[in-house]
């Protein structure tokens with residue numbers, strides 16, 4: 001697998017931690033592409049630029065993409081992430097504007113201009129930009145090394161409706177197109193991300209790193225925690241999106257199964273559900289490596305170690 005990655009994101013505090021994990025690691029991040037999700041596109045773009053500044057990477061291209069789902073209206077999550085989408089630590093305004101270019105076009109260009117298998121696409125939000133890129137150039141499906149995506153849920157149910165997780169719920173049509181594209185997919189559903197819960201000791205570990213990035217991450221998690229702690233009665237919130245980057249850095253932290261996954265796009269009751277055939281009863285062809293277990297301690301020590309490199 002090539003070491004080059006494109007990160008598609010809708011920051012969001014957990015997206016921002018995932019970006020810092022990638023930028024503090026040895027991964028060759030080619031670009032950040034941004035979509036609407038946690039908050040509207042103008043804010044997710046601003047947040048992505050702020051995180052690049054925090055990581056001293058204001059050289060990294062940040063491309064704006066789709067402002068909403070392929071079909072229907074945008075659903076956002078300010079109640080989780082705050083009105084800015086990055087509440088919890090007050091970062092300075094971005095040092096620059098977004099880079100010239102539309103994210104789906106840039107995803108195609110970056111992949112087609114590199115050898116087969118060189119680029120991995122990491123998705124941390126709704127899959128709209130990826131579906132649009134596939135519509136522009138279906139060949140990217142087989143040229144990519146893989147897509148590692150945070151989204152969906154099965155045994156854990158949904159977090160936005162009883163059946164649907166937010167990233168898929170926002171754009172189930174895009175998700176259905178990505179899951180049927182033939183792309184080599186690694187899926188990080190809520191079944192895994194709900195095992196990596198922050199807690200006061202883990203927040204303290206970021207604070208104790210002693211650098212600005214650690215301070216900021218502690219502030220973001222401290223804010224992001226409150227909603228899920230209330231909802232799930234846990235002592236911390238799941239750090240969803242960093243699981244995607246952690247998988248690239250230490251795949252051995254995770255385990256799962258190659259299954260068929262279909263996306264419900266019609267039913268009003270279950271729209272956005274990821275129907276994971278974990279027991280192989282459907283006879284449908286497997287199309288995703290669905291992760292179900294993670295070494296949470298190993299995950300958080302990777303996170304603290306790498307944020308400490310920034």
Ligand code: RIB
Pocket residue numbers: 010012013014015037038124125126150159165166167240241
């Ligand atoms: O359901 C969790 C996902 O939705 C995460 O990616 C979070 O950032 C939000 O986008």
Ligand code: CA
Pocket residue numbers: 009010011012014015037038124125241
């Ligand atoms: Ca996200």
